[in-house]
Amino acid sequence: MDAIDRDILNILQQDARIPNNEIAKRVGIVPSATSERIRKLASKGLISNYETRLNSKSLGFGLVAFIFVRSQEPVSGYPTADKLTAIPEVQEVHNIAGEDCYLIKVRVRDTEYLSHFLREKIGSIPEVNSTRTIIALETFKETSNLPIQLIGTGNGSNGKSGDQVK
DSSP states (O other), X not given: OOHHHHHHHXXXXXXTTOOHHHHHHHHTSOHHHHHHHHHHHHHTTSOOXXXXXXXXXXXXXXXXXXEEEEEOOXXXXXXXXXXXXXXXXXXXXXXXXXXXXXXXXXXXXXXXXXXXXXXXIITTOTXXXXXXXXXXXXXXXXXXXXXXXXXXXXXXXXXXXXXXXX
């Protein structure tokens, strides 16, 4: 991956709907070369999908909570993770180190619904032993964008100075 590829990824992270000819203009190459680069980045798995970010508050999902989930599950497989990922309000599921097994991020309407969610949806998973919930009072930054500008600087994904994604 070279500087132009990094620029293309950065542009697409900011606005996945940007026209190809605008990307080409910004990175200084012709649109056909831009399309080919984007195709190659996708085929290498560097672009996994394009999504639209909705305004959760405006749509009635004003409460963000982070829930630590402790479960008792067999060594083989992750049945709890599978069940957690199937719940629509759950936006993220992370297998974590420490006393708890999972950290999940959920968006719900309010604390009343959160209480229902914890009892009915999380509580109905047989493997779940306990939960601890943290409610976000305010969110100052929330993004899925990666710091593309750090790739190849020694501060990127692999931590080795000078390495580049190929």
